[in-house]
Amino acid sequence: MxxxxxxxxxxxxxxxxxxxxxxxxxxxxxxxxxxxxxxxxxxxxxxxxxxxxxxxxxLHKLNRVIEIDHKRNKVTVEGGIRYGDLSHELYGCGYALHNLASLPHITIAGACATATHGSGDRSGNLASAVHSMEVVKADGERVVFSRDQQEGLIAGAVVGLGGLGVITQITLDVVPAFQISQYVFDNLPLAQLKDHFDDIFSSAYSVSLFTDWKTSNFNQVWLKRKISDHDSTFVESDFFGAKPASAPRHPVPGYSAENCSEQLGIPGPWHERLPHFRMDFTPSAGEELQSEYFVPRQDAYHALCAIDRIRDCISPHLYVSEIRTIAEDHLWMSPCYKQDSVAIHFTWKADWEAVRQLLPIIEEQIAPFHARPHWAKLFAMPPVHLQSLYEKLPDFQQLLLQCDPQGKFSNAFLKNYIMENYS
Known part of the structure; x- marks a missing residue:
């Protein structure tokens, strides 16, 4: 190939x-x-x-918008469509998705299948917007999972990890289009989160904290404020000790902000502000590795302090780390299943050997908080421990066997982390 x-x-x-x-x-x-x-x-x-x-x-040739249902506030798309392409069309019709990931370049099917997310105290991950999905099963037949079905299997199918079949169609909930103003602040002390965690993360529709872990400060705070909620011209002179950025920022220190979404409070459409990067530019840092862990919201400050204790080990190998909040959902294999969560993301320099040695150290630090890794990123967690973190795993295993009894869609990853020790 x-x-x-x-x-x-x-x-x-x-x-x-x-x-x-x-x-x-x-x-x-x-x-x-x-x-x-x-x-x-x-x-x-x-x-x-x-x-x-x-x-x-x-499915990149199967990337059409099939229908926008104005009565039910839903959009149905083919399985190969990317968020950036759908968002542009939705906005033209007066609609929006509730949230977007950092990158608009990813497919909806792939993002939902791995529980990829944006940020926001009241916003669930991207998969939480799925109302129904059509899947081609192992025998070549189509099956539909929907919230309208009494069996409730949609909760297991949405974050399907690629194991159920090929997703050919998805129907998503949509909301009225909205405008966002994005502000960036520099140098927020980690200690501010001890007493002001909720104040900081509830201060905007979407909030991201970025750090290179060289100090106990967050280099940047990105606030994405919904225009209907805040005056688009208002910006604090002091944000819990952080100061307004004087120019646009890239999350990675030293990189040009040219490929980032518009900042400095300039209002714009939801789909041009919620992602950190513009659809028509190369995203993020280029050659890189990524890891991410989800911890219960109530444990987030202590988990971050645990990572801060080993920052001297982390910072030489890191481009940037991002902290975001995600609302709970009821999707079986979602890291946010039944818990409001905080995601701790690492964008690493492309040195796998160094990262491979670091991951067990990080995971040991945050193990007391029952940290769950992002399914599609790098982690070192033993399968038996990972499986213990998902109470609905037995039901998901049965759903996989129901759709794919011979393991046509299985692979080494699924066998190792999902089906190992299955009985």
Missing amino acids: ENNRNWAGNYKYSAAELHVPETVEQVQEWVARSSRIKALGTRHSFNGIADCTESLIS
Whole structure:
């Protein structure tokens, strides 16, 4: 298979061939006749969750908006569409999604399947917007999971980790379009979170804290404020000890802000402000590795202090770390299942050996807080421990077997972290 690496270049896919169907019928045909096959999105996973030893299938040609339902406030899209492309079309019709990830370049299907998220005290992860989804199962037949069905299996199917089949269609909840003003502040002391955590993270629709862990300060605070909630021209002269940025910032110190979303309080559409990076520019730092861990919101300050204690080990290998809040959901394999959570993200320099040695040290520090890793990023957690963090894992295992009894969509990642010790 040509171009057989992921976006970051750290992972090499082992598949012998890549299918690029132009119709759902072709998806069904290729799935039915394959013995092993996996769906491949925009290759933004950093581990083998989307790998397969035989065939990969990309839906990037199946990327249309099928219908915008004005009566039910929903949009139905094909499985290959990216958030940036959908967002532009939604905005033109007066609608918005409740949230977006840092990158608008990723597919909706891939983001939802791995519980990818944005930020916001009252905003669930991206998968929480899914009302229904159509999946091509191992036998090539289509099945629909929906909130309208009494069985409730949609809660298990949405964050499906690629194990149920190929997602060919998704219906999402939408909300009225809104405007955002983005402000950046410099140098917020970590100690401010001890008594002001809720004040800081409730101060905007979406809040991100960035640090390189060289000191016990956050280098930057990004506040994305909904215009209806705040005067777009208002900005504090002091934000819990942090000062307003005098010019646009890139999250990674020393990088140009040219490819970042507009700052300095300039109002703009939701889809041009909620992501950190612009759709038409190269996202983030380029060659990099990523890890991320979710801890219960009530434990976040202590978890961050635990990481601060080992920052001298972390900072030489780090581009930047980002802290965000995510509301609870009821999706079985979501790291935010039944708990308001805080995500601690690491964007590493492309030195896998150094990162490989660091991850167990970080995980040991945050283990007392029952930290769950992002499914599509790098972690060192033993499978038996990871499995113990998900109370609905037995139900999810049964759902996988129901949709894929022969393991056609299984791979080393799923066998290791999901199906190991299954009985």
